[in-house]
Structure formats: C-alpha cells, structure tokens
Amino acid sequence: MLVGLGGCASPGVSRPVAGDHFSEIPDIPIPETANDRVQPWIDYFQTRGKERFTRYLERSGKYVPMMLRILKQERLPENLVYLSMIESGFNPHAYSRARAVGAWQFMYQTGARYGLKVNEYVDERRDPEKSTVAAARHLKDLFDHYNDWYLAFAGYNAGEGKINRAIRKYKTEDFWEMSQKGNGYLRPETKNYVPKMIAAAMIAKHPKKYGFDDIQYEDPIEFDVIKIHGQTDLRVLAQCAGVAFEDIRNLNPELLLWVTPDSSYEIKLPKGTADQFQTNYAALESWQKMGEKQHIVQKGEDYESLAKEYKLPSQYLAKVNHVSAKNNLKEGIALTIPMQPPSEYKNALLAYQPVQYYRVRHGDTLGRIASRHGVSVSKIRQWNQGHIGKYIYPGQKITIHSKGSSEWQEIASARPSKKQGRAEAAQASLQKNGGTHTVRSGESLWLIARKYETSIQELKRLNPGEIGRYLRPGAKLRLPSSEGESHVTEAPSKSEVEEKVVKKGLPQKKDDVVYHSVNSGDSLWTISRQYNVSIKDLKKW
Template identity: 30%
Template sequence: MREGFFCKIVGLIGVSGLFLQQAVAQDASVLLADREDETQETVLPYYDYDHIPDFTYEEVEKRISEMDTDMPFELNETIFAFIDYFTVRNRDYTRMVLARQEMYFPMFDEVLSRHDMPEDIKYLAIIESGLNPRARSRVGAIGLWQFMPATGKEYQLYINSHVDDRMDPEKSTDAAIRYLKALNRRFNSWELALAAYNCGPGNVNKAIRRSGGKRTFWGIYRYLPRETRSYIPQFQAIMYVLRHADKHNLILEEPAYTVDHEKVTLGTGFTFENLAKHTGLCLEDLELLNPSLLRSEVPEFGKNISLNVPRYQHAYITENMDWLVDSLETTQQRYLASLPEKEEKPLHNITYRVRSGDVLGKIAQRYGVSVNQLKNWNNLYSNTIRIGQVLHIYQDSDTFEKSLASSQQQNSDSDNSAGKMYTVQPGDSLWLISRKLDGVTIDQLKKLNNLNNNQIKPGQKLKIG
C-alpha cells in the first residue's frame, strides 16, 4: 500500500514537472518574443530633435570666413546673437523656412541669375515673410517680399479687391529684384541697398548725412531706424544658418515641394470651384498655385489673366480648351441668370472734409457705409486720415435721403441747443442768473455746466436748459 502511495506521489511529481517545464518554456518563448520586439524598436531610425549642439564664436567665425558668397560679411556680436536666436531659441521658425525653401528658392535663383544679381539675396525673403506668399504686416505690406501698395504699383504689381499681385510669387519676386537692383545702383552697396529696402532710401540718406558721410552699414548703424538695425544682421545670420543647418542639428525629414505647374489662359469670369468640377483638378491646388486671386476666381476684367494649373492636367486642359472655355462661360451665365434682378439705384457722390476727432469708423457709421468702402473709394491704404482731407462717399438714393434727414435733425438739435445758452454779464452770479430764469435753480446750473463751485466770469457761456 505504501509502495502504491509512493508510486502515485512520484507520478504526480513527474506530471507536475512536465507541466512546469512546458510553462517555463512558454514563458521563455514569450520573453524572447518581447526581447525581439524591443530589439526591432531600437533599430528604427531616431532623431533627437531636441539636441542642440554647442558652438563657439570662433567656430562660427571660421565657417563664415570660408563661405562662398557674393555678399561677404564679418561676424560680430550682433550677428552672432541672431545666429543663436535661429539655432537655439527659435528652432521651429528655422525648421519652417527650411521646409519651405525648396518651394521658392529654385525660382528665386532663376530670376536672380537673369538679372545678374547675387544669389544670396534670396535669403531676404525669409526675413521679410518667412517664405509665406500671403504674409501681411500690421502696416499693410503683403507677400513674399512685403511690398507696400505704393511701391507695388510703382513696379507694375496690380492691386484691387479681386487681384493682388504682391501675393504672386513670380511677379513679386521679379519686382523685388528690380527694386533691389535700382537701390544698389543708387548706393553702390548691397548692405545699404537692403537697408533702404527695409526703411526707404530717404532714411538711409539721412543716416549717411548724420554719420558724416559714411557709406557702410555699420558706419551708419546707430543713425538708422531700430528695425533696420536688426534687419541686416538677421539677413546675414540666416545666410549662415541655412548653409550650416546640419552643424546645428536642424534636421529636415520631409521638405515641402511646390506643385509642378504650367500657365493657361481660360478667359475671365469663372470660379476655381467650377474649373475644378469640369477638369477634376483639386481646388486646394488651384488656390495654392494662385494666391494673388483673392476670391478664388478669375474676375471679369478687360485683360485675360493667366492661371497656374498642375502640370499633370495641363495637356488635358490645352487639348480641350474650346470646350472648357465654353462650359465655364455657360456655367457663369446660368449662375448670373439665377440671381434675382436688382433695381439699379442712382448713386450720390458726397464730399466730406475731415475734422478734428474724426476717424474712418465714425465717418463710415455716420453715412451708413463700411470702412473698406471708404478706403477703396479714396485710395487709402491704411486707416490714417488728416484734418482737412476730402473724402468721397457714394450712397444710393435711400441711404442718401436718410443721411440728409439725420444731418438736418442734428443741425436742428444744435440750433435748439445753442438757443438755450446764457452769456455771463459783469456783476452776474449764479444766484442772480437763477432769479432771472424761472424754474432753474443754482444746483441745476452747476450740473448742466459741470461746475464744482459758484465761480463764474463775464463772457462765460452757460447752458440754461
């Protein structure tokens, strides 16, 4: 019996050992599988974007001295501070322009070569706009090269409520290069030409005079506007940073590339949406390639406007040009026919002379128009107006009559108010004046005229009702 009992015990231990071996083997296989997964994870490409390599002034100075450029410069503390800014404190901005450079630099290089200009001028667009063709400054400068309206028109950039060529990368680049070329001829120095591009030739001439006739940027540095003093050092810092981005661990995995495109002319008076429906083009591509068309449409103008379309659809569009133009015209005509007819109302041209305390918003509210309408009618590029300036305001008959009635009411109220005034005579006091006027007390006179005491003087005008 004991032998049977011991046999059973030995059998159970054997079976348990078998199960234990299988369990251990299973756990071991799981562990090995986990280790294999871990091994696979560790061999995947990994970039430490947060690692910022150390660098010294001497290292940067040596790299700059070895740069191959038509616009050489010497490193100083100001430029070094901006290099530190772009490589340490604002690395996100630098990565952003690194990603965008392939979209515009090839076109910049072509235009600069055509005008026999230094290739490094292309870096100026980074300082101006961060390579954003729709960039807009607080003072109204727009586009890759930040043209103000007056300068843009001087260099044949068309600007209205439908089209703004300052946002056209090709047209604005050609205009900017021609402008910079003219400034360089004037100052015979690229640094001074760039400074004039930023603050205007007048300010550079003034700085030259105040410096005693010096004609270098650092010679007139202290006499330039504050923004311009940092403008050239930023430009020179970017020249260095984009050449040596890898030295500062500014790694770019996926640069942005522009959509290859060709120009076509399809007439006028159609929307991007309709063109996309008829051709299968991507609406977003059309808007990306044509940023100067502000309303995503080709407006009805006296001249045809060339449209950028993706190259892969260019052949299809040119082969079916007649059918496509006819279809777009038909769609537009049907759309216009579906609109309710509006009765044409005659417009009245009102001239208004700006007075002290006036602002565009106040004038627009008074005449029932918008600030943008005031600016368009009077060719204003900002909200600044001056006393005595004449503004033209256009109103239909209904609005004109309401404004006229309101103006007459204001004049009537002014006349009534003027009739309830009293001029203080010699010997008058508030008590005597209150006795002369039935139902008016001294306290009422003081409240009406914001008086803190009973002192009045001859000739003073008092409201009495």
C-alpha cells in the same frame, strides 16, 4: 555663393562658382562666424524663434529653386534669397502693418515702379515669380547706387532716401559704423536688418550645425501655364483640370477674387494637367465659365427681381453679363446666373452694393454717420479701409454702401462680422481655459484684453496681485466670466444703461445726443472707440 539650403535647390539650377557670371557683381559676404551684432539673432532663431524659422526652412523648398533660377537670369548673387526669408519667411500672402505685401514685401509705389500690377482682381506683389523678378531688379538698382550690398539691403528696408541722408549725416558709407551712430535716426528694424539676414543665411546654409535637424522641405513648386480668354470662375478651372479649387488658389496667390480678370489671363495649373484642362475648357459654353445656369428673361422682370430671386447683387449680375444695371431687360434674352462665391469671399460682393459718398461735417462722429445711414460703424470702417484712421475730420469723403433690397441684406449678413468672430473666439477661449489665461512671452495686456473681448481696466481689477508694471510670463490671469460678471467696471449697475455721446465742445441740444444701450461684453473703451470719443468724455456726460 549659396551652399545647400538643405538640399532644396532644383536640379535644373546650376551652382555658379567664383569667377563665373558673378564676377561682374561681387557676391554678398556671409561670414563663417558671427560677430556681436549677428550672434544675438542666431541665438534668437535657435530658441524663441526656432519654430518660426523651421517653417521658413520648410517653405524654402517650395520657392527657393524658382528664386535661384530668376536670380541667375538677372545675373545676381544667389544669397539674395535670404532677404525673402527675413522679409516674409517665403510667404506670398504676407502682409505687414506698413501695408507691404508678398514674399518680397513690396510697398505699392515700389512694386508699381518695377511693373507689379495691383487692381480689383490681382495683386502681383503676391505672385512669387513676378515679385522675385521685381525684387531682383530693385536690388540691382540699389547696388548700382551704393556699390555695397549691406547698404543696398538697408535701402531695401528703409528706402533709398533714408540711407542717403544717413550717409550725409554720419559721413560714412560703412553699414556697421552707420548703424552704431544712427541711434534715433535709423529705426532698430533697419539697424538689425543686415545682422538678421546674415544670421538667417548662416543657419540656412548649415541647418544641422545650428540644431535644425530633420527639416521637412516642401516640394519645389511646379506648374503648367495656360492662357485663357474671358472671365472664369476658379472652381470651373479646377473642374476642367481635374483638381481641387484650393490647388488653383495656391498656385495663383496673386488672384484676389474667386474669378480671373475679365480679359485674357495666364493661369497656373498643377504640372501635367494642361492637356486635360484644354480639352475640357474648349468644350465649355461661354456662359458656363462663370455661371451655373442661364435664365431666360420673362416679361416684367428686371435686375432687382432677379437679384432677389438668385440672392446676388443686381450690379454683380449686370457685370457678369457685360451690361449696365440701369438698362431695361428685354424679354427672351438669356442671362448668365453666376455661382454664389465661396464663403470666404462673400464680403467681396460689398463692392457691388449701391454707393454714395458723404462729406464729413463739423461735429460728426462715425457713430452718428452710421446711425443716419442705417449701417454700422464697423461697416463704414470696412468700406473705407486705409482712408479712415483714428479720427475723422470735416471735409473728408466717406464711402457709404446703401442697404438696398432685402436679398442684399441677407447676403451681407451671411458671414459673421470681424467683431462677431472675435466675440465667438473669445467665448471659445474662455470655455477652453476655464476662466483663466496663462501669460506667454511677448504678450501685452492689450493683446489679452482684445483676445477675450474685455478691457485692460477689467483685467487689472480682477488681477491686482498679478499685474504690475510688467507682465510675468507664466502668470495666470483671471478672466471675466461670460455670464454675470460685467466687463464694464465704471458703468452703473443697471440692466440697461444709456450712455450719452455728445458733440465735443458744443451745447447739449437734443439733436446733439446719441443714446447707446450697453450690451453684454461692452466696455467704456469699446464704446468710446465706436463713437470716436474719449473715455473721459463718456464719464463726464
């Protein structure tokens, strides 16, 4: 039974007691004292993880009342909220390296099994209410399967198949015994999952007892729900409700774009704004839901000329107006000209760039493919995110967006690339830190090198006395200067160097060679990564 969570429970949510509706499903045993598996996690949350756990407690005030209401409706123990705490810290925007998403960290397949939709407009794994309902039903299924909450949690983390095999392999249905025997089979993350959850629950129930004083709990999330018809810009919705664009975005984290889906959609609005919104929304002309103006087509105009005039992709203009960009425009018709997307969504317009597909051939590299199509390697990786790994292979299909017209190039370049952003951040960090970096606990050479846009080899060269087998927290590392000192220690000292990148294992014919001019900040590592070859081969060539 949940006790407290710092007093953030909603007044509308009653606190059931033993023998109430939880009598059908046993509550989750949360001990009053920690065992030797739980205590290290309590120690961690009280020390190195205290700042992060404090944020979790503060954010719990926003989402826990809603989660408790849903768990009660699903007739499940309230203590299940602590799974969301250790999965994401109650963060609906959380995204893991394994591509799990949302406050309950659903993988795509599991989310789909429990009715969470993912498409170009929405990812319902990020919807706090819908994902909580899905998590409750998933956990209920797991408990029905194992009849044990600790095994259900392990199954939530590792998957039912993994835990089923572990039960057969170690001939036990006791989580603690299984986690002791499961060295080399169960991942440390799974073995620590239950102890971590118990530690989080013990602290959250009695935060002051564990040194978490004066927690500033966020206010419970409250909203009105209105069904709208037809695709609408979120900025228009905000104006109709008399609130900020950020307010609409924060209440609807499942929306992936700055517009609603092009069908009916239930939108969440700040509590108390529904009447004002409905009055203003009903007064809109249909084109005003997406557009800032209408354009009357003149003789000789087509989508390409309008795209150039309004600096929007022709495919996007056509979609907003529910027609094909291939159709001829009739003189005199009125077209909706949509607003430019907010700056943080500029790259979303890439989806409307003309697309072609390329089949990888033997001997291809991403660098050669990019050069052949007049685009960058980073763009190809961006367009094929999730489909291109460290290597490409013959027969693989790669999506290429053609450059198109000049106005598209202006749109595509309006926002700095991720690499440019890292480079600018690196320069800012160098200036701020005076050319040195103080090593923090948990940092690696790879992270530091990436932060300052340099190589591990260069850091080792500049800090022979500080970098040994392990990095010492508190050590001050010299950094390559932004001027003069090269990040490439192995390259010849010429103002411009041509690096040959040759097809591996093939004769060095003229057609097999790409020349790369070394730019400031380049290293052999970054060059080898760009062309999908090894540093050893670069040195040999």
